[in-house]
Amino acid sequence: MNKFRIFIVDDDEWYSQILEYYLSMNPDYDIIRYTTGKECLANLHQKPDLITVDYAMTDINGKELLKKIKQFDAEMSVIVISGQKDISTAIELLKSGASDYFVKDDNTKELLWNAVLRIREHQSLKKEVEQLKEELGQKYELSSLIKGNSPAITRIFNLVEKAARTSINVSVTGETGTGKEVVARAIHYNSDRKKKPFVAINMAAIPHDLVESELFGHEKGAFTGALSRRSGRFEEANKGTLFLDEIAEMDLNLQSKLLRVLQERELVRVGGNEKVALDVRIIIATHKNLAEEVSKGNFREDLYYRITGLPIELPPLRDRGNDVILLARFFLEGFCKNNKMPQVSMSAAARDKLMTYMWPGNVRELKSAIELAAVMCSNNEIQPEDITFNPISASKQFITEEKSLRAYDIDIITWFLKKYDNNVVQVAKKLDIGKTTIYKMIRDGEITM
Numbered sequence: 001m002n003k004f005r006i007f008i009v010d011d012d013e014w015y016s017q018i019l020e021y022y023l024s025m026n027p028d029y030d031i032i033r034y035t036t037g038k039e040c041l042a043n044l045h046q047k048p049d050l051i052t053v054d055y056a057m058t059d060i061n062g063k064e065l066l067k068k069i070k071q072f073d074a075e076m077s078v079i080v081i082s083g084q085k086d087i088s089t090a091i092e093l094l095k096s097g098a099s100d101y102f103v104k105d106d107n108t109k110e111l112l113w114n115a116v117l118r119i120r121e122h123q124s125l126k127k128e129v130e131q132l133k134e135e136l137g138q139k140y141e142l143s144s145l146i147k148g149n150s151p152a153i154t155r156i157f158n159l160v161e162k163a164a165r166t167s168i169n170v171s172v173t174g175e176t177g178t179g180k181e182v183v184a185r186a187i188h189y190n191s192d193r194k195k196k197p198f199v200a201i202n203m204a205a206i207p208h209d210l211v212e213s214e215l216f217g218h219e220k221g222a223f224t225g226a227l228s229r230r231s232g233r234f235e236e237a238n239k240g241t242l243f244l245d246e247i248a249e250m251d252l253n254l255q256s257k258l259l260r261v262l263q264e265r266e267l268v269r270v271g272g273n274e275k276v277a278l279d280v281r282i283i284i285a286t287h288k289n290l291a292e293e294v295s296k297g298n299f300r301e302d303l304y305y306r307i308t309g310l311p312i313e314l315p316p317l318r319d320r321g322n323d324v325i326l327l328a329r330f331f332l333e334g335f336c337k338n339n340k341m342p343q344v345s346m347s348a349a350a351r352d353k354l355m356t357y358m359w360p361g362n363v364r365e366l367k368s369a370i371e372l373a374a375v376m377c378s379n380n381e382i383q384p385e386d387i388t389f390n391p392i393s394a395s396k397q398f399i400t401e402e403k404s405l406r407a408y409d410i411d412i413i414t415w416f417l418k419k420y421d422n423n424v425v426q427v428a429k430k431l432d433i434g435k436t437t438i439y440k441m442i443r444d445g446e447i448t449m
């Protein structure tokens with residue numbers, strides 16, 4: 001275990017020796033004494049955990065020395081010890097970043113001992129939090145968060161990496177269940193804001209009359225039931241990222257207020273007058289086509305251009321080929337581990353069944369189906385009969401919108417071509433049609449490969 005390193009800086013060598021002797025009673029402390037401020041500054045590269053500074057040093061006074069130490073490392077803990085009791089000086093030093101201020105008297109040793117314990121505990125907790133944040137960052141590495149190696153998902157990897165390099169607003173679109181919030185978290189936790197809050201809010205899940213307060217906060221007495229001031233989600237996400245899911249469900253009046261907040265980079269809580277400055281990265285998501293919502297008059301055009309930023313359109317699971325099996329194995333392994341079950345495998349027939357389903361509920365539906373199959377299977381192997389599809393999803397997997405029969409033929413053949421890597425012969429055999437039929441559709445431009 002690394003020792004807690006303490007610099008004692010005092011030109012009164014007798015007094016500094018007393019402090020050293022007293023603190024050295026704890027074997028976990030590594031004490032180093034300096035008689036000048038310059039010596040201390042020259043050795044800051046040793047990264048002490050704490051520095052005690054005599055205010056009345058002959059070469060550099062305590063105030064100036066504190067300033068230089070903080071310039072080197074703003075997080076470094078400094079306790080100033082003075083021979084005179086001056087409240088105004090103490091307040092000034094504490095405002096400048098000193099961790100504590102003591103007067104040299106009979107109680108100094110005891111006060112210093114307790115202060116070191118507090119500072120050490122605080123630093124230990126801070127390191128623990130940083131470690132947890134680091135682990136959280138690792139948890140949200142792209143490779144561990146977004147599973148897949150299909151061309152469709154590889155493009156998403158590239159866009160997420162580009163988005164994470166800056167604070168540009170991002171709009172994530174895609175069918176329900178494709179993982180829009182997962183992508184938003186991946187962007188946040190791979191960006192410079194990863195140590196700041198990620199705050200998610202689903203606009204469709206909040207009662208209409210509470211949305212404004214939920215987003216912008218409110219002052220005490222702003223409305224019936226507002227018994228105290230409350231910060232909104234924007235303030236909670238300050239310096240971090242605010243994820244606005246189902247943004248298309250926001251009414252026009254609130255869209256106007258959101259636009260003003262984004263333009264001015266400040267807000268006023270409901271019922272208040274105080275302006276609160278903001279530095280928030282916005283990521284939005286919707287399963288609707290926002291451009292169409294603008295043309296219908298349901299979404300403000302100026303807000304659309306403000307928040308669209310970098311668009312990321314998530315592919316449906318049916319367009320991700322073998323990612324279905326990769327994701328199924330990932331969900332299966334996690335489910336068995338979390339439930340302390342023996343590892344379960346999937347038979348070849350079970351994998352084929354997963355690959356021939358259209359997955360209208362996308363990744364969310366796959367996860368649910370795999371977890372149920374893990375529970376229902378025997379002998380730790382999933383068979384086709386263990387896989388049950390949601391009856392609602394199964395009934396609409398092909399009829400997702402009104403199309404001509406020819407259009408559905410094209411969709412089905414295109415889907416099978418993607419699944420079998422454009423192997424026309426194999427697709428023709430699977431669909432029980434002539435391969436010349438497929439070649440003709442390709443030649444006529446109905447199908448692109």
